[in-house]
Amino acid sequence: MAIRGRWKLLVYTVILSGAVLGGVLVYGRIGVQRPGGNPMNDSRFTVDHVCLATDKPFEEVARGFERQLGRFDPDVYKSLAAALAAGGDAEGARARIEAMAGPSGFMLFGTNDHGALLRLAGQKRKAVQYVVGNPLFALQMTQHDIRASLYAPLRVLIYEDERGRTCLEYDRPSSLFGQFNDDRIAPVASMLDRKLEDLVTTAIR
Numbered sequence: 001m002a003i004r005g006r007w008k009l010l011v012y013t014v015i016l017s018g019a020v021l022g023g024v025l026v027y028g029r030i031g032v033q034r035p036g037g038n039p040m041n042d043s044r045f046t047v048d049h050v051c052l053a054t055d056k057p058f059e060e061v062a063r064g065f066e067r068q069l070g071r072f073d074p075d076v077y078k079s080l081a082a083a084l085a086a087g088g089d090a091e092g093a094r095a096r097i098e099a100m101a102g103p104s105g106f107m108l109f110g111t112n113d114h115g116a117l118l119r120l121a122g123q124k125r126k127a128v129q130y131v132v133g134n135p136l137f138a139l140q141m142t143q144h145d146i147r148a149s150l151y152a153p154l155r156v157l158i159y160e161d162e163r164g165r166t167c168l169e170y171d172r173p174s175s176l177f178g179q180f181n182d183d184r185i186a187p188v189a190s191m192l193d194r195k196l197e198d199l200v201t202t203a204i205r
Contacts, residue, residue, distance in 0.1 A: 127159035
């Protein structure tokens with residue numbers, strides 16, 4: 001009887017675990033109760049990762065990449081906020097933002113030199129992360145779902161691998177923004193796919 005009882009408990013445990021796991025796989029999220037009482041939802045989605053490699057030197061690829069970018073000026077945001085709050089011209093504000101974009105339609109928000117950081121670990125690598133985007137592209141998505149701002153601006157990594165090749169990697173925008181399942185966001189994300197692909201392929205051409 002004791003053995004039969006343990007088997008029943010094991011079966012119930014397996015069934016319960018399967019039901020919970022099935023719910024996570026089907027819905028892609030599960031609520032976790034935190035000490036504060038507010039639930040935390042975890043969600044899962046598939047990301048398409050893109051990697052291009054070339055024999056062109058790192059510096060040459062980086063210059064080709066940067067030439068296609070405008071430069072984002074954070075002070076523009078401050079002046080725009082003040083102007084719009086005072087009843088300023090929204091179209092004029094939009095024009096000032098558009099003027100910051102480069103030939104690719106993107107502007108550079110910042111860089112992170114991970115190669116320099118790796119020297120702390122005794123490694124000599126060339127690796128720079130670029131933060132690129134366009135506030136007006138972002139606006140076309142965030143006005144429908146503010147969570148899209150998690151991935152705007154975008155990130156591109158340019159680095160030199162162990163074989164001396166220069167690699168460019170990024171996550172395809174449509175796969176990042178696709179998790180929001182919004183038909184108003186999807187066309188903008190597809191446009192970003194094309195623009196980002198043009199940007200990196202031009203850099204290695």
